[in-house]
Amino acid sequence: MNDGMTLASSDCVRVLELCMRKKLWDDATRLFFRIQSVNREGREQQFSTSAFGLLQLHQQRSVSKSLIHHHARTGLNPSLAEKIWRVSAAGASPDKSIEITVDLVRGYGMLGDWQNAERLYWDYVHPERPEAPESDAKVGEAGEGAGGRTRSITGGVDKNVLHLTSALLSAMARGGAPRARADAIFQRVLLGASTDIVAYSAMLSVCEKEADVDALLEIWDRVPVAKDAIAFNTALACVCRAAAAAEGTNFRTKKSRLLSVLEKLLEEMHETGVTKTSVTLNTVVRACEILKEPEKGLGFISKYFLLMLSERDSTRMTMTTLRHTTSPFVSARPTEITRELLAQVTERLESCCGGGMIDYKDQDSKPPDHGVQPGISTTTSTSTPTTQSSRSTLPSLDYFLNGLVFSSSSSVISNSNSSADACSLLASERDYAKAQLVLKTLQTALADILKNGWVLVPYGSLVCGTGGPGADLDVTLMHAGDLMSSTSAPGTDHEKNIVRSGHGKESEQMKNDRQHIHRSRDLQQRVLLQCVACLQEQSQAGEAFSAGHRMALPLQTKTVVPPPIFQKEQESSEVSGGTGVGPATLQSREEEHQTKKIPGSALGIVEARLGGRVPVVALEVNGTPIDLTVDNWHALAKTSFVREEARRFLGANRLCAYVKQWAKREKVFGQPMGYLGGYAWTLMVLHFLRTTTKGIKKKDFHLSPPAFADEDEAFLEAPAGGFFQYFATDYQWDRGEVIDVENLPTRSSSSSFSSTNQSDESLATSRTRFLERPALVLMDPVETTWNLGNILNSDRLALTRSAILKRARFLTMPQHHEEAKY
Structure with missing residues (x-):
């Protein structure tokens, strides 16, 4: 709308309505302010008085409310929303x-x-x-x-x-x-x-975020009105947060008090008849898991969630009892869903108990038999030993360690640690050497399984070169025959010898040919239990794992005496941190099991999470957390993709490590907390680099000159502030811009599109896609139908975006550039 242009009022109304209908909020906001400025400056002669009055009387209020709601809640610009609110009154007192x-x-x-x-x-x-x-x-x-x-x-x-x-x-x-x-x-x-309860729930939420159980109970006892399910769930969540934060010498006292508070809340909830939901169930189970009291959790489920109790004691309940209960607990969901949910969380709790609570003598509760893993002996079937000829063609563990990942001459280390400052962000050569030692220790402990044709293959941030100091080690157990079908033979270039499945260069036919080697989730659990049994047979408490309770996994910390060659490395290899094991968990485990540890032990079972999307057994070797999985092809493919993509950009490894450390500090990191994980943040970094930097073709990237003369300069000028500035201003959160790292063409500084994976014909049809609603759409390049941003609800999405916005504003200040390196 230019000053000299006369616009009919009806056209003005139609344009504004079109902008609102198409969700063009920026255009609608500019047009709204333009109309208001024209009205204030007395230039109403450009508009029809009657039509413009119609706009003011009938539409201005609804338009302003829509704009205010968008900018305040979705656009994260409440100051602009407040300005619209003030201006919309046209000089009168605001509404x-x-x-x-x-x-x-x-x-x-x-x-x-x-x-x-x-x-x-x-x-x-x-x-x-x-x-x-x-x-x-x-x-x-x-x-x-x-x-x-x-x-x-x-x-x-x-x-x-x-x-x-x-x-x-x-x-x-x-x-x-x-x-x-x-x-x-x-x-x-x-x-x-x-x-009413709304005001009390608000104050309870404040206590819940601070994990202040004492303040919550003080308010709880003063509430004179009836409490609803939201208030109870908030109080239970406060107990769960306090349990996660509890540590120190008086942990046992804190645990006893938190369990009593948990039981008090459940008893009051049961007596008042408040509806229990799946949130209530998950919060109670999680609190009992953190406090290492699975028996209490099973008792709570039996007493407060089951409507029809069997005559059996809660310590002898079976899966048949749970899955055939008429209605496990009151919920708006179908009975079949709630019944299965209750059975799954009960499996989680009973896996924490060493007595083997699931009775598979009942045929209804016996899991389906999908066959026995080749090379693994069980009590119900005989194994087919792998021939010597097939084993002789397998890549050895030293080949994977020295040639693939942990060699000190690997480009992961040489490229990452080019300066002293890089060592503070990335894993050092000592971390890689320790990971090599840890993996060999695990190989020795699982020798009975590995001799039958299995291979331990590392993956994750350490393999990609994006891991920080003290990063945990992710290992998957692959069958050797399947591994050879997807990797090159020994002696090829070690930089390309990670499993290539799912990578962009793999054809659809190759992916279809690989489907027959994918194991079922049930079989993955069986193999993991075989690994646990192998470890427990070497410990003093191994007799607790009996053949009659193969699926009842005891999670008490069991320790294995390593070979003498590794015992002297125990004191010098202490590493803190690791995903899935918090300080409270480590402290409680040390207090409760310090009398059970064998002198000189270096390996222990921390936790088994067999009911998740990917079954995992968490181990700890010489203080280093290890996540052990079976047949995790997707993880290998993701590692291969990230590793190869990160090598195309100088300083990409440092930027990934920096962003993940920042996210942890801002508490917007971790899938257990409902935020993006390390893999998702890494994909966002790669998307930023591919979008804002001229891409290097994969076939000759090693011949291309570096984009910057100095890595520190590159880190300061482009990645540090550029990443946050891009996602704060350029990325369209409001429309749900789709991030496809594998297929989306890159944009150079001249705004022209280039691509490393697509042909020239496909570039003409490749355009930015939108979900057309506020969201972070981060598509997995391996599991192409999986949106990693779905984990963020509206509040966590806003908090993540707010943290990025504040960091972008901070890094744009010249005096704070040095702080970007920590």
Whole structure:
């Protein structure tokens, strides 16, 4: 709309409606402000007065509300939303709609800006007193003020202010506001008000985020109204958070108290008849797992979740009992789903108990027989030994270690540790040497299985070169014949000898030919149990694993005495951290099992997670966490893809490690917490590099000159600030721009498209795709139908985007460039 252009009012209305319908929020916002400026400057003669009045009277309010809601909640720009709110009144007092105020307060809360959220709260609740009360005396004075909105709450007129209070308390919790200010606001609302459970749940949420069980119980006992399922689930989640944070010498005392609080909440929930949901069940089970009390968890399930109890004791329940219960627990879901959910979580808990609780003598509960893994002996079948000729053609473990991954001359190390600063971000040569020693120790412990034709193949961040100091080691157990069908023979270039399945250069026919070697999930569990049995046979407590309870896996820490050659390396190989094992878990395990450890032991079973998407057994060798899987082809393919893609860009490994460390520090990392994992963040880095950097063709990337003369300069100028700036400004979160690292063409600095995987004919039809809703669409290049961004709900998506936005603003300040390197 130019100044000299006369636009009919009807056209203006149609354009604005079209922008709103097409979700073109930026264009709609500019047009909205343009209309308002024309109106204020007195140039209404360009518009038809009657039609423009129609726009103002009938559409302006709905348009402004839609724009405010988008910018406050989705666009993460609450200041612009507030400006629209102020401008839309055209000089009059702004609309005091509670819905708009709540949206603005929640928008500021997503960014952690609790000061502006508090300002809007007091503007609405008590316009004559914009500052929050500082003491109890002032709280009382504020509650008796004639001009305050609390009087209307007492009369039952403005109860929606409780939702506003809930939004403000959530904003204070995210922004780290002083606890006294939140308490003062909460106490003020309670003065003479007809309070419902919404306000109490908001305060409980503050305690839950801080894992403050004492404060939660203090509020819990004062709640005079009936509690709903949300309040109970919030309280249970607080106990679960406190259990995860509990550590130290008094861990046993804390554990006992947390279990009593958990039982108190469940008992009250049962007595009051509040509906139990799947969230309730998962929270209780997770808390019992963290506290290492699976028997308590089974007792809670039997007492509080089963409606029809059998005559058997909870310690002897079978899967038949659970899966044939008429209704496991009250839920809106179909009975079949809730029944299976209860059976799965019970399997998780009973796997933590050493007694073998599942009775497979009952034919109904016996798992289907999909055959026996070749080369693995069981109590019900005989194994077919692998011939000597087939074993002689297999790549040895030293071949995978020295030639493929952990050689000190590998480009992963030489390219990553080019400076002293890189060592602080990436795994050092000592980490790789220790990983080699750890893998050989595991090979010795699993010798009885490996001699039958199995091979331990490492994968993950250490293999890709993107792992940080103390990164855990991921290992999968592959059958040698299948491995040879997907890898080259020994003696080929070790840089290309990771499994190539799923990579872009593999044809669809090759993928189809590989389908017959994919093991079922049930068979993966069986092989993992064989590994656990092999480890336990070497320990003093190995007799607890009997043949009659093959699927009942005891998770107490069992230790294996390593060969003497590795015992002297124990003290010098302490590494902290690792995914899946938190400090509280390690501390509790050390306290509870310190008397059971064998002197000089180096290997122990930490946890078995057989019910997940990928069955995993977590081990620990010389302090290094190991995740052991079976036949994990997807993981090998992802490792191959990331490793080869990261080598095309100088400094890519450092940037991946830096972004993952930043995400952990900002607490937006980890799939168990509902955020993106390390693999997803790595794909985002590769997408950024391919989108903003001119791609290097794979066939001759080793001949291309580096993009920057110095790696430190490259890290400062392009990756550090560029990654966050790209996802803060260029990536279209609102429309759900699809990130396809494997197939999407790259964009050079001149905005022209180039591709490393597509032909010139396909470039003409390849364009950016959108989901047309706020989301992070991060497609897996191996599992092409899997969106890694689905793990983020609306709140976690907003928090992740907010963290990226704040980091981008921070790194654009020149004085903070050095901080980017930590």
